[in-house]
Amino acid sequence: MRSTAIVFFMLAFVWQASAQKKLNLGIGYFGQTFTHPGLVANLELEKQQSTKVATLGRLDLGTYLHQRNHLGVFVDAHFGLRRYRKSGFFTEQYLGIGTLLSFYEGDGVFAKDENGKLRRISSFANPDLMPSVTLGAGYKFKGEQGPMIYFRPKVYWQLPYNNLALPHLAVQTGVVWNLR
Amino acid sequence: MKNTFILLVLALILGSSACEKSEYFEDGEYFYLKNKGAVMPIWVKGKVQSKVFILTIHGGPGASGHEFMLSKSFQTLEQDYAVVYWDQRFSGLSQGDPKNNTISVNQFVEDLDQVVDLIRQRYQDPKIFLLGHSWGGGLGTAWLGRGNNQSKIQGWIDVDGSKYDSLEVQAVKTWTLERVPAKIAEGKDLKFWNYVIEWYQQNPNPVYADKEPYIFAEALNTVFDGAALADTNQINYTKLFLKSPFSLAYFTNKLDLSFVNGIDFRPEMRNIRIPSLVLWGADDPTLPLPLADFTYRTLGTEPAKKQKVIFPNCGHSPHYEKPTAFVASMRGFIEQWK
Numbered sequence: 001m002r003s004t005a006i007v008f009f010m011l012a013f014v015w016q017a018s019a020q021k022k023l024n025l026g027i028g029y030f031g032q033t034f035t036h037p038g039l040v041a042n043l044e045l046e047k048q049q050s051t052k053v054a055t056l057g058r059l060d061l062g063t064y065l066h067q068r069n070h071l072g073v074f075v076d077a078h079f080g081l082r083r084y085r086k087s088g089f090f091t092e093q094y095l096g097i098g099t100l101l102s103f104y105e106g107d108g109v110f111a112k113d114e115n116g117k118l119r120r121i122s123s124f125a126n127p128d129l130m131p132s133v134t135l136g137a138g139y140k141f142k143g144e145q146g147p148m149i150y151f152r153p154k155v156y157w158q159l160p161y162n163n164l165a166l167p168h169l170a171v172q173t174g175v176v177w178n179l180r
Numbered sequence: 181m182k183n184t185f186i187l188l189v190l191a192l193i194l195g196s197s198a199c200e201k202s203e204y205f206e207d208g209e210y211f212y213l214k215n216k217g218a219v220m221p222i223w224v225k226g227k228v229q230s231k232v233f234i235l236t237i238h239g240g241p242g243a244s245g246h247e248f249m250l251s252k253s254f255q256t257l258e259q260d261y262a263v264v265y266w267d268q269r270f271s272g273l274s275q276g277d278p279k280n281n282t283i284s285v286n287q288f289v290e291d292l293d294q295v296v297d298l299i300r301q302r303y304q305d306p307k308i309f310l311l312g313h314s315w316g317g318g319l320g321t322a323w324l325g326r327g328n329n330q331s332k333i334q335g336w337i338d339v340d341g342s343k344y345d346s347l348e349v350q351a352v353k354t355w356t357l358e359r360v361p362a363k364i365a366e367g368k369d370l371k372f373w374n375y376v377i378e379w380y381q382q383n384p385n386p387v388y389a390d391k392e393p394y395i396f397a398e399a400l401n402t403v404f405d406g407a408a409l410a411d412t413n414q415i416n417y418t419k420l421f422l423k424s425p426f427s428l429a430y431f432t433n434k435l436d437l438s439f440v441n442g443i444d445f446r447p448e449m450r451n452i453r454i455p456s457l458v459l460w461g462a463d464d465p466t467l468p469l470p471l472a473d474f475t476y477r478t479l480g481t482e483p484a485k486k487q488k489v490i491f492p493n494c495g496h497s498p499h500y501e502k503p504t505a506f507v508a509s510m511r512g513f514i515e516q517w518k
Contacts (some may be wrong), residue, residue, distance in 0.1 A: 068425035
């Protein structure tokens, strides 16, 4: 089910690529709960629908460290809209889905082995499903290929987690360059 | 050039915020016990070199051991002893994805057994005092009274602990219904207080998982002064939210409480022989005072080795509400039996 969803979105991403007008590359700070630091790289395919509106497919690859909780590595695909204003400011919104790989972070994970001895084990958790909702605002500097800066609050869910989904809050801010 | 400068300033602001130090990331050791799908955090803080450990068992079920860590009482005790804060499965900051069929008293007892073994193994057999609050008092009792588990423990501290469901819900009922007429005589919230009487008429034998008795009792709690307690136990919530192990799991982790309906740990209580300290709030609405006498009487520990301390003008959580007296009682007991 999880793999099917990811493949579906990857295919949609490729489809979007075939109609794209611009290819953008971004890099930024990823702060889980704002201050648990990380990095995120974005590859965007942007199709201009009018002078003001563009549709986007974006693939994010990132990592962050929530000390004494977990280290996260994620890849997720997003689809959304960006609305430009004459001043250069823009707003955007996305729905996304991907995979979050997490590692328990601290001074070790211990479990009983088959002989009943407590031993240190791998800190790798599980590959979890990661749906998300992202809003954003930014500014496009002048020039056809001028860079853009963005600020993107994001809510993503980690599931399954204690029979439910665990919501995470994050902010992202960074720069996007137009490649072609 | 200007753009680069703006970006550099933004990066510096974020970088400095993310790199700010926090004692929540530095103090003590923070590790995990993985068992039957649950990955339970264990935080060991304080004076480890004392070789005297207080292993805390939180209440709920479903609360968090990390809450103890935030109270003035345990912060004070950390100056002399090591304190172990453990979050049970489906509780607090516990991680993993255990199956619902692991929600049972026996599973919680097994988890506690492994926590004790892990502490003994990792810190070379320290002297352990086990402390259980509310549901933790029941869980600690259930573990201590089985097999030879109590041989691993120096002393048992039961803080307003829950061990015998049917007696406790009746005690809460009595405590509540004794006070409702005075509330009705005040003439305020008559609809609510009449509903309390009506609810008990329709539910004469409530069980542990029923929420109403605890809502009613809390509404009658006259000793809880939130503002004063917040002043006593000062917590920097911003730092806690932004620079600590805390996550939204604290709010989203939930478990079905029906597994504790009908608990009866009297056999285990009678099996306990180690030194024991019973600490209770005189005005506890959740587990009223007569249960302190019941606990003291039923414990198998000989009278010379058990003690009961009642905190006047105190509700369900003496460690939070009466930190000075609580610490004094703890210190006296630990120093006597360590």
